[in-house]
Amino acid sequence: MILKIDFASETPIYEQLKNQIVEGITFGLLKEGEQLPSVRQMAEDIGINMHTVNKAYSILRREGLVIIYKGSGVIVNDFSKMRNxxxxxxxxxxxxxxxxxxxxxxxxxxxxxxxxxxxxxxxxxxxx
Amino acid sequence: MILKIDFASETPIYEQLKNQIVEGITFGLLKEGEQLPSVRQMAEDIGINMHTVNKAYSILRREGLVIIYKGSGVIVNDFSKMRNxxxxxxxxxxxxxxxxxxxxxxxxxxxxxxxxxxxxxxxxxxxx
DNA sequence: TAATCTGTTATACTTAATATATAACAGATA
DNA sequence: TATCTGTTATATATTAAGTATAACAGATTA
Incomplete structure (x- = not known):
């Protein structure tokens, strides 16, 4: 999945990242159970700080869109059964x-x- | 027109103000040609700073929703003919x-x- | 004309959000 | 035992948001 961050945008980086992952899940670019890059790897790929990625991931977890396994990694949750x-x-x-x-x-x-x-x-x- | 600002909101005050005026125009609470309170009066009514109101008004002018007469006041533009x-x-x-x-x-x-x-x-x- | 209203600009300051940088910790994996 | 994972803590720099005062020019009105 290709992520495009606009560093000149008024929208914070962590929010752009969060939105694009949500859209990735929605539009089928990210499948259920698929693993996301680690916070460090994602940060390196985009060229941003690890904590900025972590902030986006944490929001996604709070919203139930991903599951985070401490020590292991982050995977896309099965949202097809979800209904909020x-x-x-x-x-x-x-x-x-x-x-x-x-x-x-x-x-x-x-x-x-x-x-x-x-x-x-x-x-x-x-x-x- | 009644304005409600949520000071605990993440949305900036000037943006809440701008949005509510846009909605006021859209939903007919503010008619074409109607004058808005002065930046100082509006600021006093809401309990915020004059510059915060001015910021909202300036954005509305840039978007063509109001017309500002320097020295006079701010009125709602005739948006019925507008098409952006x-x-x-x-x-x-x-x-x-x-x-x-x-x-x-x-x-x-x-x-x-x-x-x-x-x-x-x-x-x-x-x-x- | 003088006073008072209008928006505008300038300057300075405080606060909070954003983002980065380093480091260390605990769980999982090879 | 290394090395990966997310997590937490601390410190710092930058920027956005909001406030506070003051002054200015145009418009209005007594």
Missing amino acids: KSFLKEVPLLIKPVIAEAYCKGINEEEFLDKCKEIFNSIYKGKK | KSFLKEVPLLIKPVIAEAYCKGINEEEFLDKCKEIFNSIYKGKK
């Missing part, structure tokens, strides 16, 4: 600002939903 | 991480799109 209903309540809080800005800039409901559907379609494509 | 096609390209970048996380946590396409539609419906409700 509570996150459904957070979705509106996350997308409301995006929809508001989009609407102000002349983007209508159909256009917005199409973009969402495109993303879901690329998820299904990665799964087949 | 370039933002349509940014939408996937903004919602992709949200969809990815939602999908990992067992939320499917229908559930996600329903949340989006609910938000759009509340926009239409505010406009009628």
Whole structure:
């Protein structure tokens, strides 16, 4: 899996890393049970500090997306069986600002939903 | 219009303020041509610094959502005629991480799109 | 005209988040 | 026994965020 960190971005490195791993899992680039590079290896590959990687991994563990075996390594959790209903309540809080800005800039409901559907379609494509 | 700032939030104050004004415009709480409180008045109302308000206002001007008259005040721009096609390209970048996380946590396409539609419906409700 | 409002700019300061750097520790593996 | 794994601790540098004061120029109003 190829990771691209934008060092000029306002988004923190650990968050970019976390997001890309989540997307890797979602879009099928990272399979269930697959092992992630060690914190040191990942840090060396990207050219960042070990602790920055560790921060991303820890967040992923807290969210249940990976399992960390102390002394062994980090593997992708079986999220197909997972169902976190509570996150459904957070979705509106996350997308409301995006929809508001989009609407102000002349983007209508159909256009917005199409973009969402495109993303879901690329998820299904990665799964087949 | 009622503004609620969460001082314990990770989201910066100026960004919360900006988002709530954008949402105010979108959901019809702020009408076109309506004047916003001055940077000093708004700062006093919320209990924050003048510069923090100014930062939010400046961002809104850069995005074309308000017009600032130096010496006079800040008014809501006529965004009904505005169409910023370039933002349509940014939408996937903004919602992709949200969809990815939602999908990992067992939320499917229908559930996600329903949340989006609910938000759009509340926009239409505010406009009628 | 003078006073007072508006946004703007400049400077200085404090706090917190981010990221790095080293080191050491305990569990797992070869 | 080495060497890998994640983890914890400590220290440091940098940057973003927020505050505090002050001054400036344009607009408004008494």
